[in-house]
Each structure stands twice: as structure tokens, then as C-alpha cells.
Amino acid sequence: MALDSKVPKGPIKDKWTEYKNHINLVNPANKRHIDVIVVGTGLAGGSAAATLAELGYNVKAFCYQDSPRRAHSIAAQGGINAAKNYQGDGDSTYRLFYDTVKGGDYRSREANVYRLAEVSANIIDQCVAQGVPFARDYGGLLDNRSFGGVLVSRTFYAKGQTGQQLLLGAYSAMNRQIARGKIQMYNRHEMLDVVKVDGKARGIIARNLITGEIERHSAHAVVIASGGYGNVYFLSTNAMGSNATAAWKIHKKGAYFANPCYTQIHPTCIPRSGDYQSKLTLMSESLRNDGRIWVPKNMEDVLAIREGRKKPTDLSEDERDYYLERRYPAFGNLVPRDVASRAAKERCDAGYGVNATGEAVYLDFASAIERYGKEQARIQNIENPSAQKIYDLGKAIVEAKYGNLFQMYEKIVDEDPYKTPMMIYPATHYTMGGVWVDYNLMTTVDGLYCIGEANFSDHGANRLGASALMQGLADGYFVLPYTIGDYLANDIRTGAIPTDTKEFDEAEKGVKDMIDFFINNKGQHSVDYYHKKLGKIMWDKCGMSRNEQGLKEAMAEIKALREDFWKNVKVPGSANEMNPELEKAARVADFLELGELFAKDALNRNESCGGHFREESVELDGEQKGEAKRNDKDYAYVAAWEYKGEPADAVLHKEELEFNDIELKQRSYK
Amino acid sequence: MNLTLKIWRQKDSNAKGQMVDYKVTDISEHMSFLEMMDVLNEQLIASGEEPVAFDHDCREGICGMCSMYINGEAHGPDRGVTTCQLHMRMFNDGDTITIEPFRAAAFPVIKDLVVDRTSFDRIQHAGGYISVNTSGNTQDANNIPISKHAADEAMDAATCIGCGACVATCKNSSAMLFVGAKVSQYALLPQGQVEAADRVRNMVAQMDLEGFGNCTNTGACEIECPKGISLENIARMNRELMKAQF
Numbered sequence: 001m002a003l004d005s006k007v008p009k010g011p012i013k014d015k016w017t018e019y020k021n022h023i024n025l026v027n028p029a030n031k032r033h034i035d036v037i038v039v040g041t042g043l044a045g046g047s048a049a050a051t052l053a054e055l056g057y058n059v060k061a062f063c064y065q066d067s068p069r070r071a072h073s074i075a076a077q078g079g080i081n082a083a084k085n086y087q088g089d090g091d092s093t094y095r096l097f098y099d100t101v102k103g104g105d106y107r108s109r110e111a112n113v114y115r116l117a118e119v120s121a122n123i124i125d126q127c128v129a130q131g132v133p134f135a136r137d138y139g140g141l142l143d144n145r146s147f148g149g150v151l152v153s154r155t156f157y158a159k160g161q162t163g164q165q166l167l168l169g170a171y172s173a174m175n176r177q178i179a180r181g182k183i184q185m186y187n188r189h190e191m192l193d194v195v196k197v198d199g200k201a202r203g204i205i206a207r208n209l210i211t212g213e214i215e216r217h218s219a220h221a222v223v224i225a226s227g228g229y230g231n232v233y234f235l236s237t238n239a240m241g242s243n244a245t246a247a248w249k250i251h252k253k254g255a256y257f258a259n260p261c262y263t264q265i266h267p268t269c270i271p272r273s274g275d276y277q278s279k280l281t282l283m284s285e286s287l288r289n290d291g292r293i294w295v296p297k298n299m300e301d302v303l304a305i306r307e308g309r310k311k312p313t314d315l316s317e318d319e320r321d322y323y324l325e326r327r328y329p330a331f332g333n334l335v336p337r338d339v340a341s342r343a344a345k346e347r348c349d350a351g352y353g354v355n356a357t358g359e360a361v362y363l364d365f366a367s368a369i370e371r372y373g374k375e376q377a378r379i380q381n382i383e384n385p386s387a388q389k390i391y392d393l394g395k396a397i398v399e400a401k402y403g404n405l406f407q408m409y410e411k412i413v414d415e416d417p418y419k420t421p422m423m424i425y426p427a428t429h430y431t432m433g434g435v436w437v438d439y440n441l442m443t444t445v446d447g448l449y450c451i452g453e454a455n456f457s458d459h460g461a462n463r464l465g466a467s468a469l470m471q472g473l474a475d476g477y478f479v480l481p482y483t484i485g486d487y488l489a490n491d492i493r494t495g496a497i498p499t500d501t502k503e504f505d506e507a508e509k510g511v512k513d514m515i516d517f518f519i520n521n522k523g524q525h526s527v528d529y530y531h532k533k534l535g536k537i538m539w540d541k542c543g544m545s546r547n548e549q550g551l552k553e554a555m556a557e558i559k560a561l562r563e564d565f566w567k568n569v570k571v572p573g574s575a576n577e578m579n580p581e582l583e584k585a586a587r588v589a590d591f592l593e594l595g596e597l598f599a600k601d602a603l604n605r606n607e608s609c610g611g612h613f614r615e616e617s618v619e620l621d622g623e624q625k626g627e628a629k630r631n632d633k634d635y636a637y638v639a640a641w642e643y644k645g646e647p648a649d650a651v652l653h654k655e656e657l658e659f660n661d662i663e664l665k666q667r668s669y670k
Numbered sequence: 671m672n673l674t675l676k677i678w679r680q681k682d683s684n685a686k687g688q689m690v691d692y693k694v695t696d697i698s699e700h701m702s703f704l705e706m707m708d709v710l711n712e713q714l715i716a717s718g719e720e721p722v723a724f725d726h727d728c729r730e731g732i733c734g735m736c737s738m739y740i741n742g743e744a745h746g747p748d749r750g751v752t753t754c755q756l757h758m759r760m761f762n763d764g765d766t767i768t769i770e771p772f773r774a775a776a777f778p779v780i781k782d783l784v785v786d787r788t789s790f791d792r793i794q795h796a797g798g799y800i801s802v803n804t805s806g807n808t809q810d811a812n813n814i815p816i817s818k819h820a821a822d823e824a825m826d827a828a829t830c831i832g833c834g835a836c837v838a839t840c841k842n843s844s845a846m847l848f849v850g851a852k853v854s855q856y857a858l859l860p861q862g863q864v865e866a867a868d869r870v871r872n873m874v875a876q877m878d879l880e881g882f883g884n885c886t887n888t889g890a891c892e893i894e895c896p897k898g899i900s901l902e903n904i905a906r907m908n909r910e911l912m913k914a915q916f
Contacts, residue, residue, distance in 0.1 A: 051804040066725065067791050069832055070733040086812065119806070128811040129802045131861050133825040140815025158825055164732055165828060172799035179795040187788065210780055239727040273700045278708055279729045408731070411748075411755050414700075477804045526715045528708075572720050577682060578781045580723055581715065 003256070003640055003655045006438040007111040012661050013093075016115045019439075020482055024489035031056030033495070034488050035219040037204055039191045039246045041068030043163070043469055044452025045225030046170035047476030053177035055481060057488075060217055061174070062186045062206060064241055064583070069171045072227060072239040073472060076163025077284045079145060079155035080469040082120040087144055091152040093117045098662060099150045100467060103336070104432070104460020105610035105630060106664050107262070109638070109657065111439060112457045119478040120470050124156055126477060130169040134158050147285065147465040155466045160284060160404050166469055170476070189215070190583060191246045192511045194222055194253050194448065195503050201250075201448035202497045203504065205511045209583060212576040214511055216504045218497035220488055221447045223480065224250055228431035228453040230263070232591045232598065233543075234535025236428035237269060237282045243587040244594050247435050247454050255443035256640035256653060258456035259433035260594065261602035264463055264611050265544050266429035267340035270412055271360040280427040281412060283363075283405055285465050288333050288340070290368035290398065291422070295352040295361050297321045302352050312354070312362055312421050323347055331669040338462055338611045338628075339669055341426035345544045348425070355423055362421035369394035369418070426544060430468060432459040432611065433601070436640040436655075440483035441475060444640075449484060451475035456638065461610025515575050518585045523568035527584040530565045534558065534588070534595055542599050547615040551603040555596055555648060562592040596647035601639055604652065607631035623670055632664050671697050671763035675710065677722055678770045680779050683786075687779065689768075699759040703746060704729060704736065706758055724783040729754040731896060734831030737838070738783055739770040744835035744894045752833060752896045772838035776845070776881045787834050789880040790848060796876035797869035798852050800861055820858045827854040829897045836891035836899075842883030847891040849877050850903035857910050867914035874911055 008015045026034065034057050038049040041063040049061040063071060085091040096117035101108055124142070128134065134156050135143040147155040158165040177183040188209040195203040195218070203218035229244035230236035251257045268283045296302050296312075297319055304310035324343055325332045335343075344361050353359050373394025377385040385393070395418050399406065406417050413423070435443050435450040437457055443450050452472040459467065541554035565588070573579040608617040608628035617629045638655040672695045680687030694710050701709070704726050711721035727735040736753040740746035746756040761767065769783065777785040802808065828851070836847035853870050856862025862869070885904055892901045 047804070054803045065727060065733070065735060066787060067832065069791075070727060070735050072728060072733070075728050075730055075732050084811070122806045122808075124811045125808045126802075126804055126806075129800065129808040129861055131800045131824075131856050131859050133821050133828050133855065133859065134811075135825075136816055136818050136821040138818050140817050140821075141812050158828075161732070161829060164831075165825070168828065172794070173802075173804070175791075175794045176799040176801060178791075185791075187791075237730075239733060240729055241727050274698055276698065276701055276705045276709060278702070278705050281730045407750075408755075411751060411757065412702075414757070414759055478806055481804070526712055528712065570715065572715055572718070578723055578784065581721060 003436070003653050004438065005109060005655055006440060007109070008439065012111060012114045015111055016118055023482060023486035026485050026489050026492060028056050030492040032058070034058065034491055035060065035496070036221050036223060036484070037217060037219040038062070038223045038225060039204065040071065040225035040227060040452070040454070041174070042071035042073035042225065042227055042452060043167055043170055043472030044454070044476045045223070046071065046167065046174055047473050048223055048225060048451060048480050049183055050170060050173035050177055051477050051481045052484070053182035059177070059183045060186065060219065061183055062189045062191055064188065064190045064209060066187055068174055068185065068187070069168060071167060072242050073167045073469070074164045075237070075239070076469055077160045077282065078147060078286055079157035079162045079466040080123065080166060080473070081147070081154050081464070081466045082124045082156060082470065083117055083154060084121050084124060086142060087153045089152045091154050095152065096120060096154065100458065100464060101460065101662050102667070103462055103464040105462050105667065106460065106632070106636070106659065106662070107259070107609055107657065108458055108460030110659060110661055114661075115479065116458050116471060116474050119474045122478060123470065123473045127166060127169050130172060132158065132165050132169040145286070150464070163469060166473065170473070192249065192586065193507045194250050195507045196253055196445065197497070197501065197503045200446040203499065205504070205507045207511070210578050212574070212579065214508055216499040216508060218499045220491045220494060220497065221449065221484055223449040223451060223484070224435065224454055225450075225452045225476070226454050228434065229591070229594055230428045230431050232534065232595050233428040233538045234531050235272065235277060235280050235539070237266065237280050240279060243590070245587050245590045247450070248590040248594055250435065250443065250445065250448060250450070252643050254445045254643070255448060255450070256436040256642055257434070257597065258436035258638050258640045259461070259601065260598040260641070261542070261605060261612050262432035262461045262610060263428060264337060264430040264432060265341045265426045267337055267344060267426050268363065268424045269427035270409065271355055271423050271425040272357055281408070282427070282429060283409065283422070283424060285337070287363060287402060287405060290401070291333065291363040291365050292322055292367060293324050293333055293340070293344070293361055293363055294320045294322045295347045295354060299351065302354065305354055306356060321352070328669045335669045336462065337465070338613070342544050342613060344426055359425045360423040361425065363424045364421035365398055365417065366421070369398055372397035430463055432456065432461060432463055436638065440486065441480055442483070442487065447487060449480060451480055461612055514586065515582065518569065518571040518582055519575050521569060521571065523570040525568050526570055527581055527588050530561060530569060531584070531588045531591070533561055534592060537561070538595055538598070542595075542602055545613045545615055546602050548603065551599045554599040555603070558592065558596040558599065559648065562596070565589065565592055593647050597641055597650055600648060600650060601641065604639060605635055607635045609635070624666070624668060630666060636664070671699065671758070671761065673697055673761065673764070674766040676766060676768045677783070679722070679782055682781055683778055697758055699757070701758045702729070702754060703740070703756040703758065704754050722783065723781045726754055731755040732831060734833040737772045737785060737833060739772055739838055741768050744772065744838040745896055749893070750896060750898060752831070772834055774837045774843035774882070776843065777834060777837065787832075789882070790832050790834065790845070792880065793845070793849060793873055793876045794852065797865070797872040800856065801865060814860050816859060824855045824858040827851045827858070827899065827903050830899050831897055833896065835894045835896060837882065839890045839894040840883065841888065841890070842886060844885045844891070845877050845880070845882040846885040846904045846907065847895065847899055847901070849873050850907035851899050853907045853910055854903040857906060866910060870907060870910040871914050874907070
């Protein structure tokens, strides 16, 4: 099948408007006879469910958590971008579009990104109308912060809990529709397969996680909004339950999976402390505005620190290696996420990691505290302030800016980051790859849509800070409600989809067989045993830097691990009850396939772009020596994989990317 | 460190539960409480026993899913944290730790330490929203200035994570801190004022219907709340309810 992105013709700034003017609409009386299933209730799924219900469709929404309010969008900290230009600093739809395409290292689809930038301003209006308490200045107007190395201030925020507030906004919109009966909410339910009838998505098979009952649900269209697949690494900043099952199951039923190798490894997370570690915690990117990143210059100091003979504060300035400032004088500590992560890995691989595991670098606020302290002393007319006075004044400023993050750090690590530098290390955070969708957000299966982090479309090979929230809400509030109507207009005479058909029988049987296997397989190893092994392969060989040999090994090792899993996994308990181990087993089974396709995709893409760094593709000389080298001649395409059984047999389909409105350039941060 | 755990085990909502003793050894003080539970569960799986079911998800204190009652306190002995943020350094070698589910008539036990908190959702369905459709034609976000003070106070109320620690802690199993926080968030913002009277009436009525108790001002909820939601929110809810009667 040839990939058709269905991007409308015409100038980029008119595409979306023209598109909306010419699509088919469903009249309000007919919407009452059309059902839509939405899987996942984060920013994308929650906003889509609410909006579709407001329009009059009958929505069935599913989440594995005990309430839609707990989806992992809730953990997003920093903010949401929108081209409002409230600061009058030259922002515009075009500039947000340009920054997003460039930030994505020119691997996203121009038309989708432009539309995202175009609807971004409406998101803020909508959220304020819903009662989202964004930060405001003393005049009562909305405040902005600057984020991730762009040149304007366009990030709206609600303290360090922007994701929480936006999600609670979408949840409140859902609540209104649940109360009206327009959304039927299925908490503690997990989708385990999609049902296709005559080639169209017409329903799902879901497991009730309380009773274990397998349920059939039908609809005229199915929307997947189940988030990213970062947990393929076992350790990530994702929630424990975050999984790729819905996305992977639809892939196995015909939806192509695009660019799985594009993963964002976030540079500032709290390091792992031991083998028992279950997840990693992010420290907001905003900390790099004031923190300086370093490791000791001399190996004897590294060892002394690890053995507790020295403290980081014992080291003088010239015994420290501020390696980002050294390597990237122009951007220093504020280089983009992928660059900062790789530089930390480079130092730790060279043996300079500062904690027991050898995987940590310092993020130091001492000079920021001193700088702010001196500034405050001047402002307050304090002559000859003592060092302690300067420290106290400076600490107060740092506390006002980052207090909640410092407290979070202290609770986890049990060290006071005002007194001793924070330890940080990169961790998997976001996946730019995902289910391939066209301009309508429809997958390669008719009537099957994919929105939010679960799809691939807007962030290319690297996502900018504060853009994930923007994309989730844009898809759910403002894009999908239009595009899905154009499809559903053909379904006004279809009537309710029956569930007592052979298609539902078959899908249900597949799910029940899998569950029976897990319950009856008397293996030796727990699910976590396999998940941790998979995570280690992914991190070592498909992590921040990748090479041909490692990727080939990863494919073979994952395949072997998967085969062992299907022989020796042990799942306690029974099928007809709440059984968290059974839930995990089904999720890890999918990660064990996805991981191999991930490695295959990374192997295929022999260029370095965004979060994907191939050691074979670096600049060999000149100012950029050793930096990532993109290859536009051979790889300016979306790699969309078609399922053929074994992940190694997946077939590649290319969507060539056209850049008509933006010129392709190599990124430089020197 | 080596610990003795006394954990509430209950097969399902209809079964009769009981406390069961377990031993765990070599627990690192750097582990989170839930990582200690992971160690226990791996141990139980290896020995052919059923692992302990407990709710958890984000493990960074924001989703509100974790819900244990540890040594007689919701989310355990630390302040300003959820169970997932509680670390083992709060305990000593040789300690016996009692772990129960959140207890309240409106939070029935589903299994072991997992409780059903959908009563909170139903209170929100009754009025936890502003009636505005998604259209792309709402007025510009800056058309109505909101004082920084009101916006900040609304934000403080809105940080509630809906975990239910307030209910589990309250001797009356009152949900007033939870409901007060939502009522306050909207009451403090101009966008929320149009429906303020109906909202507080409906949410309070649903709260009563769900079987939550009343507030007798002991303030335990405020102390145990992982997000520091203030008792002022209960006072504001009561004021809003009084206003709504006229």
C-alpha cells in the first residue's frame, strides 16, 4: 500500500482553513446515532472524548487507571507553548512552526506542524475559559516563561504543574459529558485488541481490571490516545503503567508504526541509586537556566568523591570540568536536550561519573546563588555583605524559582541541593515515534485514529520543551473533532455495530488464549525479570548513542529474550480477578516485540538526527567535528513499518518529506 | 535493614480480610516505600504466593493513585509526600510496619490495599466543571484580567491530586477538603462564578449521598494532605454553600 499523507493542496497557511471549509459534516441529529471509542484519557484522549461528546457523538472512553484524572500527562511540569505573542517579542504562527520543524531536526511533516502552531493560541483561550489557573502577572494578565533555547517567550505555565492543571481541565470537560451521559467512562479497563470489520475499525476487546472479565465494545470509529512507549527501557520518567499495548495491537492489525527509533532522552533526571530502582524522576529543564553542569577534571578526585573521601564542594574551580561550557561556548548549559544528554554520557563513559553507579554528573547552583546574592545586596543597598549574607540572599531567589524541585530532589536523594550540587543523569522521557497517521490523524486502517504522543507526526526526531502538551490538546480539542467527522459522515446510515459477529469472536478468542497461556504457564521468572533485561538491552544498545554492531546484537538479544519469555514467564493468580502481574505480562509481551522493531528502525536509519545518534554518522572535521551529522539526501523520509509477523520481517514504507516552506539546515550550538 | 511487615490481605470486595505478617531483608534506605513493596512482591512470586495488590502509577507524587495507610497515617510518617515519595530512610532496622488500605465507607476495598475511589469522580460529575464547549471561538485568554492573588490561590486549591488521604485520615471520613478545593478553585475565578451556586449545592449533595462524613475541624486532613491543601478551602466551601441558599 502506498502511503498517502492526504495533505491538502495550496499555500501552507491556508491548508487547514480550506480543508475545514470543504469536509463533510454530520448533522446533529445523526451524531446521536454514531459511537466513538477513545482509548486513553490523557491530554489527547481526554480532550478528544470531551469535544466529541459535546458535538453529540456517543463516546466510550477507556483508561487503565482508577480515574481518567490520573493519566500520565499529569506529570508534565514546565509548560505549554502557544503563539500568542503576548510579550510582543516577535512570535507568530510561522515562528512556532519554524522552531518546531527545526527543533525536530527536519524530520516532521510541515503541514501538520503548521496546523499545530495555528491552533495553539486557541488552546490557551479554551483552557482559561475552563478555569485552568495559569500563572499571571500583577496586572492580572497571563505570564510567560522562556523554554528550550527558542528566541521568544511563549510558554504558558501553572507553577511546575502545568500538565496536571491542563489534564484536570480536560477531565472537567469530560465530567460534564459523563454527567450528561454522552461519555460512558470505563475506568480500570485495558484495551487488548482492536476489532476490524470489512477493513474498518469497529470496536475493541477490553479487560475489566477489577473482575478480569473480557468485554466487547463496538463503535463506528476507534481513537487510540494511549501515550508513548518509553517504558520499553524499563526505567523511564513514564508512569509504571504507561504502556504501548493499544498502539502495538493496532500495529499488528494493520496500522503502520513510524520512526520507533526517535526517542527523547532527557538530560536532567535524578540518577538511579540501585538495582531495585523502579522509575526515574525528571527535574525540569528550567533548572539549566541557572545550574552549571560539571564533573571533576582529575580521575583521582572522581574516585575520592565516590569513596566519600572528598565532597564536590572541596574541589576548586580549576579542578572542575564544565564540559558543556567547554564544548559549546555559544549555548553552554542551554544546549538542546539530545546534545546535553550525549555529553553527559560521554563523560560518564570516560569514567568521570560521580556516584557509586558511575552514572551521574553535577548540576551546581553555587554560582547562581552567589550571583543572585550579590545582585540582591546591591538592590537592598547592603554594603560589604558577608559571604553568608550573600548566600542567604541568593538562596532565597533560587528557592522562589525552583523551590518545589529542590524539595522533590531532597526527598528522593536525602541531600540538600542548596549546599551540595545536585546529581543528575539522562533518562528516557518521551517518544517522538509512534503510529503513522495521515493529515486526518487516521492510521493506515480506516476508521482507526491515533492522537497525542501515541502518533508520530509533529515532533520529527526531537521534541522541543513545552510542545507535548500543545500537541496533545491540539489533536484532541481542535483537529480530530473535524477530521473524524469527515469520515463518520459516511456512517450515518450504518446503525449500531453488533458485537455478536465472527470478527469479535476471533479477536476475543485471541485475547483469551493469551491470558490463558500466561495463567497456565508454570515458568520460573517474573515479568519484571524480563522487563529489566529488555530495558538493559535497550539502554545499552539503543540508548543515547547507537551503532550498527550494537543494533544487530540488540535485535538478536531481544528476539532470544522474547522466545524465553514465552517459555518461562511466571504469572501468579488467576484470570478472573484483579491481577496486576497479568496486566504487566501482557504489556511486556508487546514491549518485547516493539523493542526489536525499534532496533531495526535505528539500524535502517544510518544518519544522526535529533534523539537518534548513529556513531557512524558524525562530522569528521571542522568546527563541528564529532557532532551529529544528518543525511538529508538519503533519509529525509518517515520510516513507516508494516507488521509481517516477526518484528525483523517488518516491511519499510517511506513517506518522503517535502520542505517547501523551510530550508533544511544543519543545527549548530557551538 | 530487615523489617517485619503487617499487611492487610483481602481477596476481593466480598471476602473477609486479615492482617498477614511478612519479612523483608536487606532493604536499602534509599529505596522508596513502593520499591520495598516491589521487593516483597518479587519474593512472594518466587515462593509461589500471591503478590500484594496496591495502587500506584506515576511514582513521583502527582497522579494521586497510591493510597496506603502506613503505621496509622495516610501516606506514612513523612509530611508533604505521597506513599510513592516516602523513602525507607524514615524507618529503622528491625521495625515492624503496619500497612492497611485507606479506610472509609465511601472507599470500599477492591483487593488487598486497593480501594475504590470512584465516589470522588461522581462528586466531580455533579459539578466539577465550567460549562464551556470547545469551539475555538472562546474569547481571548487575556480579555478578563484576574488578580495574581486570586489566580495563585485558585492554583493552590487546584493542586489537589484526589488521592483521598484527607478522607482516610479524618475520623468522620469527611471529603470536605477535597470538595472544598474544587469549589474554591472555581469560586476564585471569574469564569467559575456563573455556575457557582449550582455547583456547590450539587457537589455537596453528591458528597453526602456517597456517605462521606461531616467536618468537625480537627484539621488532620490538612496535616496529612501531600499537597498542603489548606483548611481555608472548607471554610470557603461553607460560605459558598450559605450564599447558594439565598
